[in-house]
Amino acid sequence: MLKVYLAGPDVFLQNAVDIGNHKKTLCRDYGFDGLFPADKDEDVTADPAEIFSANCSLMHQADIGIFNLTPFRGPSADAGTVYELGFMFAQDKPVFGYSSALVPYADRVGQLAGPLQEQAGRLWDQTGFSVEDFGLADNLMIARAIAESGGSFIAIDETDGDAAATLAALQAFEACLKAAQQKMDTEIGAVQAEA
Amino acid sequence: MLKVYLAGPDVFLQNAVDIGNHKKTLCRDYGFDGLFPADKDEDVTADPAEIFSANCSLMHQADIGIFNLTPFRGPSADAGTVYELGFMFAQDKPVFGYSSALVPYADRVGQLAGPLQEQAGRLWDQTGFSVEDFGLADNLMIARAIAESGGSFIAIDETDGDAAATLAALQAFEACLKAAQQKMDTEIGAVQAEA
Numbered sequence: 001m002l003k004v005y006l007a008g009p010d011v012f013l014q015n016a017v018d019i020g021n022h023k024k025t026l027c028r029d030y031g032f033d034g035l036f037p038a039d040k041d042e043d044v045t046a047d048p049a050e051i052f053s054a055n056c057s058l059m060h061q062a063d064i065g066i067f068n069l070t071p072f073r074g075p076s077a078d079a080g081t082v083y084e085l086g087f088m089f090a091q092d093k094p095v096f097g098y099s100s101a102l103v104p105y106a107d108r109v110g111q112l113a114g115p116l117q118e119q120a121g122r123l124w125d126q127t128g129f130s131v132e133d134f135g136l137a138d139n140l141m142i143a144r145a146i147a148e149s150g151g152s153f154i155a156i157d158e159t160d161g162d163a164a165a166t167l168a169a170l171q172a173f174e175a176c177l178k179a180a181q182q183k184m185d186t187e188i189g190a191v192q193a194e195a
Numbered sequence: 196m197l198k199v200y201l202a203g204p205d206v207f208l209q210n211a212v213d214i215g216n217h218k219k220t221l222c223r224d225y226g227f228d229g230l231f232p233a234d235k236d237e238d239v240t241a242d243p244a245e246i247f248s249a250n251c252s253l254m255h256q257a258d259i260g261i262f263n264l265t266p267f268r269g270p271s272a273d274a275g276t277v278y279e280l281g282f283m284f285a286q287d288k289p290v291f292g293y294s295s296a297l298v299p300y301a302d303r304v305g306q307l308a309g310p311l312q313e314q315a316g317r318l319w320d321q322t323g324f325s326v327e328d329f330g331l332a333d334n335l336m337i338a339r340a341i342a343e344s345g346g347s348f349i350a351i352d353e354t355d356g357d358a359a360a361t362l363a364a365l366q367a368f369e370a371c372l373k374a375a376q377q378k379m380d381t382e383i384g385a386v387q388a389e390a
Contacts, residue, residue, distance in 0.1 A: 012324040048329045052339035073307060073324075074269020079277045080334035086281025112268060127358045129207040129268075134243045139275035144247035163322045 002184060004032040005059050005088065008068025009078035010168055011037055019168050026170075030177040035062055059088055064184065066176055069097040069138060069153070070169045075108035076138050089145040094183065096151040098176035099137060100158035100169035106133045150187075152179045197379055199227040200254050200283065203263025204273035205363055206232055214363050221365075225372040230257055254283055259379065261371055264292045264333060264348070265364045270303035271333050284340040289378065291346040293371035294332060295353035295364035301328045345382075347374045 004027055010019050020036035027034030035058045037051075059065070065088040072078035077099075088095050101108065106123060110116045113125040123131040136143040137153055146153050156172040158165060199222055205214050215231035222229030230253045232246075254260070260283040267273035272294075283290050296303065301318060305311045308320035318326040331338040332348055341348050351367040353360060 009324070012326075014319075014323055014325070016325075048327075048331065048335040048339055049342075051335060052343065055336065073304065073320075074271065076268065076271075076274035078334070079271035079274070080336040082274045082277045083281040083334065083336040083340065086278040086283075087285045088281075089278075090282045090285035109268065124209075128209055129204070129358075129362070130209070130211075131207075132243075136243065139273070139278065140243040140247060141250065141275040141278040144243055145278065147244075148247065163324075167324070 001031065001033045002063040003061055004034050004180070005062035005065045005084070006034050006036045006068075007065055007081045007084045009070070009072040009081060010068055012072075012078075013164050013167060015164065022170070023173060026174055026177060030181045032177070032180070055084070056087075059084060059091075062088070062093065064094045064096065064151075064180060066096045066098070066173070066180060068099070068167075068169055068173065069142065070099045070167055070172075071101050071108060072167070075105060075112055077142065082139075082142060085142060085145060089149055093149070094151045094180075095146050095149045096176050096180050096183075097137070097142070097146050097153040098169055098172035099153075099155045100166050100172055101137075102155050102157045104135050105138050106131050106135075150183060152176070152183070154179060196226060196228045197258045198256055199229050199375070200257035200260045200279070201229050201231045201263075202260055202276045202279045204265070204267040204276060205263055207267075207273075208359050208362060210359065217365070218368060221369055221372060225376045227372065227375070250279070251282075254279060254286075257283070257288065259289045259291065259346075259375060261368070261375060262290060262292045263294070263362075263364055263368065264337065265294045265362055265367075266296050266303060267362070270300060270307055272337065277334075277337060280337060280340060284344055288344070289346045289375075290341050290344045291371050291375050291378075292332070292337070292341050292348040293364055293367035294348075294350045295361050295367055296332075297350050297352045299330050300333050301326050301330075345378060347371070347378070349374060 006023050024034035037055050067085050069077040109131045116123045123133045154172050154175045201218050219229035232250050262280050264272040304326045311318045318328045320326055349367050349370045353364055
């Protein structure tokens with residue numbers, strides 16, 4: 001059974017353990033063994049070095065990564081999650097992303113620091129910083145890593161519930177699991193056909 | 196001469212090319228060859244796949260990474276920069292960080308989504324999400340990666356200028372270059388002593 005690292009800001013939810021268990025159960029339904037970072041995180045006075053080491057170990061064990069890229073405390077995904085995306089991409093593992101935000105990154109920046117202005121062919125926020133305007137879900141490094149790895153990104157609007165449900169993005173997560181299952185089945189089929 | 200990848204949200208500044216050139220000049224002063232992502236970014240209609248590929252190529256060439264982790268559009272560092280930190284850490288390269296924000300991450304979250312409340316031994320923001328409270332400069336994955344790689348993180352308060360100067364964080368960058376020079380000189384000395 002392929003191991004999937006379940007990265008995301010879910011670990012910051014009050015019901016992090018429940019959400020983690022629910023996501024791991026969904027993983028089983030799609031033929032994956034889900035590894036959730038909060039597993040190692042029950043000691044709330046935990047040492048950051050130990051959490052870091054435990055998460056790196058889980059990522060090393062994992063065959064693929066599924067990343068909750070729902071915006072967190074700003075227009076972009078959670079910083080720890082994005083760090084882990086770079087880490088797993090560098091290990092040549094397929095990375096998949098999901099989010100409960102349908103609105104593209106540039107529009108989210110507009111909500112935070114707009115109105116945006118076009119000048120010299122680029123978009124600028126009110127602080128005077130340029131805004132990537134490729135219609136992508138987040139910074140291009142994130143979106144392109146997912147695409148280049150053979151993964152996919154799925155957004156489903158789940159912003160009508162409370163903040164915790166919006167952050168957990170369960171519908172998008174399940175759709176992403178389905179996409180990952182299809183992709184990995186295809187890859188395994190191709191390897192078997194070659195053999 | 197060791198090659199240094201100069202990651203950061205500097206690429207979103209109006210004077211990105213000037214800042215990039217200035218940082219590359221400072222690199223030479225400390226014995227490094229600086230690789231700045233905006234080098235490849237002059238065509239403003241550039242394709243995200245090309246920018247991604249060019250940045251990955253620069254990171255592969257680089258021996259070490261120096262990351263501008265100044266908060267960007269929220270309490271954490273720029274998402275693209277954090278992605279690249281994970282990417283280079285996974286390649287076992289020393290990673291260094293700098294920032295113009297002295298205030299720890301938890302306090303920055305408090306400014307955005309506070310007042311923070313303590314409950315069950317953890318800190319919580321007003322949205323109901325927990326806040327890492329380790330006194331670190333950002334998410335623990337970022338801070339620990341720098342430490343584990345043998346790098347260092349340097350913050351110098353440069354928030355009294357305009358937003359562009361605060362984001363460029365030139366004083367912290369130069370202090371970080373100095374730290375990187377000392378570290379790499381020590382490593383090279385140790386290798387020579389072994390030989």
